Amino acid sequence: MTRKIDIFDTTLRDGAQSRTISFSVEDKLNIASALDSLGVAYIELGTPMSSPKDVKLFERIDRNSFKNSKLAAFGSTRRKNTPVFQDIGIKSMLDTNMDTCVIFGKSWDLHVSDILGTVPDENINMIYETVRYLKSLGKEVIFDAEHYFDGYKSNREYALSTIEAAVKAGADCITLCDTNGGSLPDEVYALTLEAVQRLCVKVGIHCHEDSGMAVASSIMAVKAGATLVQGTLIGYGERCGNANLSTIIPNLQLKCGYRCIPDECMKNLMFITRKVAEISNVSLDANLPYVGTNAFSHKAGMHSDAVLKLPRSFEHIPPDTVGNSRRIITSEMSGKSALLAKAKSYAPELTKTADLTERIINKLKSLEMEGYTFEGAEASFELMVRRETGRMESFYKLEYFKTIGDLSEHSSNDVASAIVKLRVGDRDAVNAAEGDGPVHALDLALRKTLYEFYPRLRESYLCDFKVRVLDPESATGAVVRVLMTSSDGKHTWSTIGVSADILRASYLALSDAIEYKLMKDKEEESETI
Numbered sequence: 001m002t003r004k005i006d007i008f009d010t011t012l013r014d015g016a017q018s019r020t021i022s023f024s025v026e027d028k029l030n031i032a033s034a035l036d037s038l039g040v041a042y043i044e045l046g047t048p049m050s051s052p053k054d055v056k057l058f059e060r061i062d063r064n065s066f067k068n069s070k071l072a073a074f075g076s077t078r079r080k081n082t083p084v085f086q087d088i089g090i091k092s093m094l095d096t097n098m099d100t101c102v103i104f105g106k107s108w109d110l111h112v113s114d115i116l117g118t119v120p121d122e123n124i125n126m127i128y129e130t131v132r133y134l135k136s137l138g139k140e141v142i143f144d145a146e147h148y149f150d151g152y153k154s155n156r157e158y159a160l161s162t163i164e165a166a167v168k169a170g171a172d173c174i175t176l177c178d179t180n181g182g183s184l185p186d187e188v189y190a191l192t193l194e195a196v197q198r199l200c201v202k203v204g205i206h207c208h209e210d211s212g213m214a215v216a217s218s219i220m221a222v223k224a225g226a227t228l229v230q231g232t233l234i235g236y237g238e239r240c241g242n243a244n245l246s247t248i249i250p251n252l253q254l255k256c257g258y259r260c261i262p263d264e265c266m267k268n269l270m271f272i273t274r275k276v277a278e279i280s281n282v283s284l285d286a287n288l289p290y291v292g293t294n295a296f297s298h299k300a301g302m303h304s305d306a307v308l309k310l311p312r313s314f315e316h317i318p319p320d321t322v323g324n325s326r327r328i329i330t331s332e333m334s335g336k337s338a339l340l341a342k343a344k345s346y347a348p349e350l351t352k353t354a355d356l357t358e359r360i361i362n363k364l365k366s367l368e369m370e371g372y373t374f375e376g377a378e379a380s381f382e383l384m385v386r387r388e389t390g391r392m393e394s395f396y397k398l399e400y401f402k403t404i405g406d407l408s409e410h411s412s413n414d415v416a417s418a419i420v421k422l423r424v425g426d427r428d429a430v431n432a433a434e435g436d437g438p439v440h441a442l443d444l445a446l447r448k449t450l451y452e453f454y455p456r457l458r459e460s461y462l463c464d465f466k467v468r469v470l471d472p473e474s475a476t477g478a479v480v481r482v483l484m485t486s487s488d489g490k491h492t493w494s495t496i497g498v499s500a501d502i503l504r505a506s507y508l509a510l511s512d513a514i515e516y517k518l519m520k521d522k523e524e525e526s527e528t529i
Helices: 025-038 052-060 088-094 109-116 120-136 148-154 156-168 185-198 214-223 245-255 263-280 301-309 336-344 355-370 378-388 438-450 455-459 472-477 502-528
Strands: 006-009 042-046 070-076 100-106 140-146 173-178 202-207 228-231 397-406 415-424 427-435 461-469 480-487 492-499
Touching: 006 202, 006 245, 025 042, 025 052, 025 263, 042 052, 070 088, 088 120, 100 109, 100 120, 100 156, 109 120, 109 148, 120 140, 120 156, 140 148, 140 156, 148 156, 148 173, 148 185, 156 173, 156 185, 173 185, 173 214, 173 228, 185 202, 185 214, 202 214, 214 228, 214 245, 228 245, 245 263, 355 378, 378 492, 378 502, 397 438, 397 502, 415 438, 427 438, 438 455, 438 502, 455 502, 461 502, 480 502, 492 502
Parallel strands: 006 042, 006 228, 042 070, 070 100, 100 140, 140 173, 173 202, 202 228
Antiparallel strands: 397 415, 415 427, 461 480, 480 492
């Protein structure tokens, strides 16, 4: 029988401690909804005593709208020398009316004496009385044994006594926490196995990434008998982060045969992961296993050719299993077969021996000699193929553009302006705009000029802008590569421009971004007719 593993997501609590993360209440509500649609067993919403923002979250969350996930409140054991029913932290947790309460307590004697400033027996009482009190009120209680692995190495008997006190008080699950992230997978396995064999309740695992072992340690804990895994969907968390659930879930379910989320939800893993990253305003690491854009990308010619002939020769799972897709990287290393496979999606008539195919390959090599790279700019690659095959409509023609900068050492409000003249059909159109710098002004002027002709262009916007100097030894005369990422709220695409003139390079990338949007809009409109 397939063993069920409860996935416990703490993105909204532990993940919010990441240096780059600042969730609004609305962000948290949206992420919680996304996690529920992924099918995780538990969502830890936060610590109600920690901030007014978390209090507001608990007030606004609609528990009845969650179909797959239990919602949990987080807090600590009662304070030392304080009756549990008088503890304000416990009271704030009960005020949330959540059915599941997660309580953390100290399992390392160093923390008991030097952080809590109390004696070992009082810490045991704090754990026991807190868990017993919450259980008496009908709550499901998960006890997080903080610093369990460090505590065990320091004082085995005391660490064991803390989790046994929680079990005696009625805890439903004991989560062993590698809070400092310093334990290795074999250590986690051995100590988890001992706890599983010793305790009569469910055992969970909570790992941090400080040694780069959080995923491996979590999997080893499951192999030792743990049936609950805590982590954050994209590995967000304090310091180096928490165990990454977007890696753990498919590893356990697809490779090890456990059941973590409903089978039908697995294909949504990449979509939900990207959605959470977008809400968090953090770029998703392209190299993430399973869900990163590079996870199933192939560049080397022999590899690309092989994977097209036999996917499993260079892919450990079918990409669509987790909602990802294969990407054949377009570069001089790709080989004719790989380039042809990529280009045929835009020009089906291409064959391996066609003169047009050779022309596209030569064009690609020529552009790469100039400094172009289409690995991160597939919209520009598609436009290049369409232009070479005569499948690209000209939406406008640039007559000229001019930019003017106004820089003052006495003012932080430096303003630039741009004038653009375009030929659209049989009409000339001229417009000007001011912006924060010449590229911003140029972008605004281009769009302002085109809005009259293409109103849907208003849907799109520039969301990332990168400049790389290709030959630094040329100093200010160096060739630069500009990469831009644009979005219209539904789709995201990237474009490139290369020139010794940074403004020209920027225009080339901007123009490709605009033309790509116009081309896709026209295709969409044609499909609806």
